[in-house]
Amino acid sequence: MSIPILKNLLPLLFLLILPVWSSTSNSTNESFLQCFSSHLQDSNSSLELVFTKNSSAYSSILNFTIRNLRFVNSSKPQFIITPFHESHIQAAVICSKKYDLQVRIRSGGHDYEGLSYVSDVVPFTIIDLVNLRSISIDIENKSAWVDSGAILGELYYKIAEKSKVYGFPAGSCPTMGVGGHFSGGGFGTIFRKYGLAADNVLDAKIVDVNGRLLNRTSMGEDLFWAIRGGGGSSFGVILSWQVRLVPVPPVVTTFNVQKTLEQGATEHFQKWQTVANKLHEDLFLHVVAGVANADPNGRKTIRLSFTCLFLGPVEKLLALMQDSFPELGVERNNCTEMSWIESVLYYAGFSTTNRLEVLLDRSPLTDIFMKAKSDYVQEPISNTGLEGLWQRLMEKEQSQLILTPYGGKMSQISDSETPFPHRFGNLYQIQYSITWDDDKETQENLMWMRRLYAYMAPYVSKSPREAYLNYRDLDLGENNKNNNTSYAQASTWGLKYFKNNFERLVHVKTLIDPGNFFKNEQSIPVLPS
Ligand SMILES: Cc1cc2nc3c(=O)[nH]c(=O)nc-3n(C[C@H](O)[C@H](O)[C@H](O)COP(=O)(O)OP(=O)(O)OC[C@H]3O[C@@H](n4cnc5c(N)ncnc54)[C@H](O)[C@@H]3O)c2cc1C
Ligand SMILES: *[C@@H]1O[C@H](CO)[C@@H](O)[C@H](O)[C@H]1NC(C)=O
Ligand SMILES: *[C@@H]1O[C@H](CO)[C@@H](O)[C@H](O)[C@H]1NC(C)=O
Ligand SMILES: *[C@@H]1O[C@H](CO)[C@@H](O)[C@H](O)[C@H]1NC(C)=O
Ligand SMILES: *[C@@H]1O[C@H](CO)[C@@H](O)[C@H](O)[C@H]1NC(C)=O
Ligand SMILES: *[C@@H]1O[C@H](CO)[C@@H](O)[C@H](O)[C@H]1NC(C)=O
Ligand SMILES: *[C@@H]1O[C@H](CO)[C@@H](O)[C@H](O)[C@H]1NC(C)=O
Ligand SMILES: *[C@@H]1O[C@H](CO)[C@@H](O)[C@H](O)[C@H]1NC(C)=O
Numbered sequence: 001m002s003i004p005i006l007k008n009l010l011p012l013l014f015l016l017i018l019p020v021w022s023s024t025s026n027s028t029n030e031s032f033l034q035c036f037s038s039h040l041q042d043s044n045s046s047l048e049l050v051f052t053k054n055s056s057a058y059s060s061i062l063n064f065t066i067r068n069l070r071f072v073n074s075s076k077p078q079f080i081i082t083p084f085h086e087s088h089i090q091a092a093v094i095c096s097k098k099y100d101l102q103v104r105i106r107s108g109g110h111d112y113e114g115l116s117y118v119s120d121v122v123p124f125t126i127i128d129l130v131n132l133r134s135i136s137i138d139i140e141n142k143s144a145w146v147d148s149g150a151i152l153g154e155l156y157y158k159i160a161e162k163s164k165v166y167g168f169p170a171g172s173c174p175t176m177g178v179g180g181h182f183s184g185g186g187f188g189t190i191f192r193k194y195g196l197a198a199d200n201v202l203d204a205k206i207v208d209v210n211g212r213l214l215n216r217t218s219m220g221e222d223l224f225w226a227i228r229g230g231g232g233s234s235f236g237v238i239l240s241w242q243v244r245l246v247p248v249p250p251v252v253t254t255f256n257v258q259k260t261l262e263q264g265a266t267e268h269f270q271k272w273q274t275v276a277n278k279l280h281e282d283l284f285l286h287v288v289a290g291v292a293n294a295d296p297n298g299r300k301t302i303r304l305s306f307t308c309l310f311l312g313p314v315e316k317l318l319a320l321m322q323d324s325f326p327e328l329g330v331e332r333n334n335c336t337e338m339s340w341i342e343s344v345l346y347y348a349g350f351s352t353t354n355r356l357e358v359l360l361d362r363s364p365l366t367d368i369f370m371k372a373k374s375d376y377v378q379e380p381i382s383n384t385g386l387e388g389l390w391q392r393l394m395e396k397e398q399s400q401l402i403l404t405p406y407g408g409k410m411s412q413i414s415d416s417e418t419p420f421p422h423r424f425g426n427l428y429q430i431q432y433s434i435t436w437d438d439d440k441e442t443q444e445n446l447m448w449m450r451r452l453y454a455y456m457a458p459y460v461s462k463s464p465r466e467a468y469l470n471y472r473d474l475d476l477g478e479n480n481k482n483n484n485t486s487y488a489q490a491s492t493w494g495l496k497y498f499k500n501n502f503e504r505l506v507h508v509k510t511l512i513d514p515g516n517f518f519k520n521e522q523s524i525p526v527l528p529s
C-alpha cells in the first residue's frame with residue numbers, strides 16, 4: 001500500500017463534519033476535534049490529519065503498520081492522528097490530555113505486543129508518525145537528523161546515497177521504525193564495534209506532556225538519558241533524532257555456514273559460546289537456530305546457521321577465523337565480499353543484487369501471528385541444557401532462535417550510561433520466537449513459548465532474569481492493568497529490562513510526567529507523591 005491514500009480524505013472532516021457535530025451534544029468526539037483544530041498553527045486544510053471510525057481510510061491506516069496478526073482484532077482507536085508537522089503533535093497531546101484520551105505513539109509498528117496501536121484503556125488516540133520521516137545526512141559533520149517515522153531502510157539508503165564509507169549501527173529489519181527502535185536501544189550487525197543505535201544519538205526533539213517542543217538542551221540530560229533505551233512511550237512523543245554516522249570500510253565480507261545436529265551443530269555451538277563474544281569487534285558472528293528435515297522421511301533436526309558480517313576483506317576474515325574458530329571450517333568460497341549497504345540487503349533477506357530501493361518499501365513481507373521472548377546468557381549452556389532446548393524447538397516447525405554475541409564495544413560502555421543495562425558480562429542474547437498463521441493455534445503457541453521460557457531459567461541470567469525492552473513481552477511480571485502503574489507491580493518487568501536503571505527512569509518519569517499521561521501496560525510508573 002502506498003502513502004497517497006492518506007492524502008485524500010480529511011478536508012471533509014473539518015469543513016463538513018464539524019459544523020454538523022457542533023449542533024449536537026457536547027461529546028468527547030466533537031470537543032476533541034474542536035480543540036485539535038483550534039490548536040493547529042499550520043492549518044493547511046489539504047493535509048489529512050485525523051481519521052475516525054467513519055473515515056473510509058481509517059482501517060487501511062490502522063492496518064498499515066500492524067506487524068502481528070495477534071492484534072488486528074484488538075480495541076480500536078477513536079482517532080488516528082497522522083501529523084505532518086510538530087505543531088500537529090503538540091495539538092494532539094494537549095487535546096488528548098484535556099479530554100482524557102489515552103495516547104498510543106506509533107512509528108514503525110513493530111512492537112511485539114502491539115503497544116503502539118492497542119490500548120487496554122479506551123477511548124484512545126493513535127499518534128501515527130508515518131508522515132514524519134524526513135532524513136538529512138551531513139557527511140561533513142558525520143551526523144544525520146532522522147525523523148521518528150522513518151524506517152531503518154530509508155536511513156541506510158539515504159546514507160549510502162551520500163557515501164559508501166559511512167553507516168549507522170541499528171537493526172537488520174529495514175521496516176522497523178526509528179522511533180521505537182532508537183528509544184528502546186536498537187542493535188544490529190555492527191553493534192560490537194559501535195554500540196547500539198541509542199549509544200549514537202547526539203540530540204533529539206520531543207513533545208512533552210505539556211505540548212512543549214524540547215531539544216537536548218531544553219529537555220535536560222535526565223530526560224535525554226531516559227529516551228535512549230528507556231522506551232519513548234513513557235516520556236513523550238519523540239519527533240526526531242540527531243545521530244552520529246560511523247565509518248564502514250569499502251569492502252565487507254559475509255558468510256553463512258550451516259550445521260545440523262548430525263553435522264555436529266552442538267559441538268560447534270559449544271565452541272561458539274566461548275569465542276563469539278571475544279572475537280575481533282569487526283567480526284559479528286551470530287547464530288540462527290531452526291527446525292529442518294533430517295532426511296526425506298520427515299525426521300526433524302536442528303539446523304544452526306552461523307552468519308557473519310566482517311568489516312573488511314575476505315583474507316583478513318579467514319585469518320581471524322583460523323585463529324579463533326578453525327573448527328567451523330570456513331573457506332574462501334563460503335565468503336562473499338560486498339559493500340556495507342549490500343550487506344544491509346543481505347541481512348534483510350534480500351539478494352545483494354537487488355536494487356537498493358527495496359529498502360524504502362514500508363509494507364510488511366508477511367502477515368503472521370508472532371510471539372517472542374528474550375534472555376541473556378552469561379555462562380555457556382551445558383550440552384544437557386542444549387539437548388533439552390533442541391528437543392523443545394523440534395516440537396514446533398515455526399520456532400526460531402537468534403543468538404546474538406555481545407562483547408566488543410558493548411562491554412566497554414557502562415551499565416548506567418543509558419537505560420539499556422545489558423553490557424559487560426554477557427556472552428550473548430537469545431531471542432526465542434514462534435510464528436503461525438491460524439488464530440486457532442494462538443493459545444497453544446503462547447503456552448508452548450511460556451514452557452520453553454520456564455525450561456531455560458537455569459541456563460540464563462538470574463536476579464533479575466534480564467530481558468530486552470525492544471523484544472517487548474507482556475508475560476514478564478504483572479502489567480499495569482486497569483490504570484494500576486504501581487511501582488511494586490512495574491518493578492517485576494522494570495528490573496528485567498533496566499536493572500538498576502529502573503529507579504532512575506522512575507525518577508525522570510516522575511519529574512517529566514507526574515500525572516502519568518503517557519502510559520501503557522509497560523510504561524515507567526510515577527512515584528507516589
Ligand atoms: C521483524 C522484526 C525484526 C526486528 N529486528 C530487530 C533487530 O535487528 N534489532 C533490534 O534491536 N530490534 C529488533 N526488533 C525489535 C524492534 O527494535 C522493536 O520492535 C522496536 O520497538 C520497533 O520500533 P517501531 O518504531 O517499529 O515500533 P512501534 O511499534 O511503532 O513502537 C514501539 C514502542 O515505542 C514507542 N514509540 C514509537 N515511536 C515513538 C516515538 N516517536 N516517541 C515515543 N515513543 C515511541 C511505541 O509507543 C511503542 O511503545 C525487531 C522487530 C521485528 C518485528
Ligand atoms: C463543550 O466542551 C468544551 C470543553 O469542555 C467547552 O469549552 C464548551 O463550552 C462546550 N460546549 C458546549 C456547547 O457545551
Ligand atoms: C464518539 O463516537 C463514537 C462513534 O464513532 C461513539 O462510539 C462514542 O461513544 C463517542 N464518544 C463520545 C464520548 O461521545
Ligand atoms: C498544503 O499541503 C499540500 C500537501 O502537502 C501542499 O501541496 C501545499 O503546498 C500546502 N499548502 C500550504 C499553503 O502550505
Ligand atoms: C458516523 O456516521 C454516522 C452515520 O453517518 C453518524 O451517525 C455518526 O455520528 C458518525 N460518527 C462519527 C464519529 O463521525
Ligand atoms: C485490516 O486487517 C484485518 C485483518 O487482516 C482485515 O480483516 C481488514 O479487512 C483489514 N482492513 C483493511 C482496510 O485492510
Ligand atoms: C478478526 O475478526 C474477523 C471477524 O470476526 C475474523 O474473520 C478474522 O479471522 C479475525 N482475524 C484475526 C487475525 O483474528
Ligand atoms: C557542520 O557543523 C557546523 C557547526 O555546527 C556547521 O556550521 C556546518 O554548516 C555543518 N556542515 C554542514 C555541511 O552542514
Ligand SMILES: *[C@@H]1O[C@H](CO)[C@@H](O)[C@H](O)[C@H]1NC(C)=O
Pocket residue numbers: 203215216217218
Ligand atoms: C535548543 O533549543 C533552545 C531553546 O529553544 C535553542 O536556543 C537552541 O538553539 C536549541 N539547540 C539546538 C542545538 O538546536
Ligand SMILES: *[C@@H]1O[C@H](CO)[C@@H](O)[C@H](O)[C@H]1NC(C)=O
Pocket residue numbers: 256257258331333334
Ligand atoms: C564451504 O566451502 C567448501 C569448499 O568449497 C564447501 O565444501 C562447503 O560446502 C561450503 N560450505 C557452505 C556452508 O557453503
Ligand SMILES: *[C@@H]1O[C@H](CO)[C@@H](O)[C@H](O)[C@H]1NC(C)=O
Pocket residue numbers: 121483
Ligand atoms: C488513572 O489514574 C490517574 C491517577 O490516579 C487518574 O487521574 C486518571 O483519571 C485515571 N485514568 C483512568 C482512565 O482511569
Ligand SMILES: *[C@@H]1O[C@H](CO)[C@@H](O)[C@H](O)[C@H]1NC(C)=O
Pocket residue numbers: 478482484485486488489
Ligand atoms: C496495584 O498493584 C499492586 C501491586 O501488584 C497491588 O498491591 C494493588 O492492590 C493494585 N491496585 C489496584 C487498584 O488494583
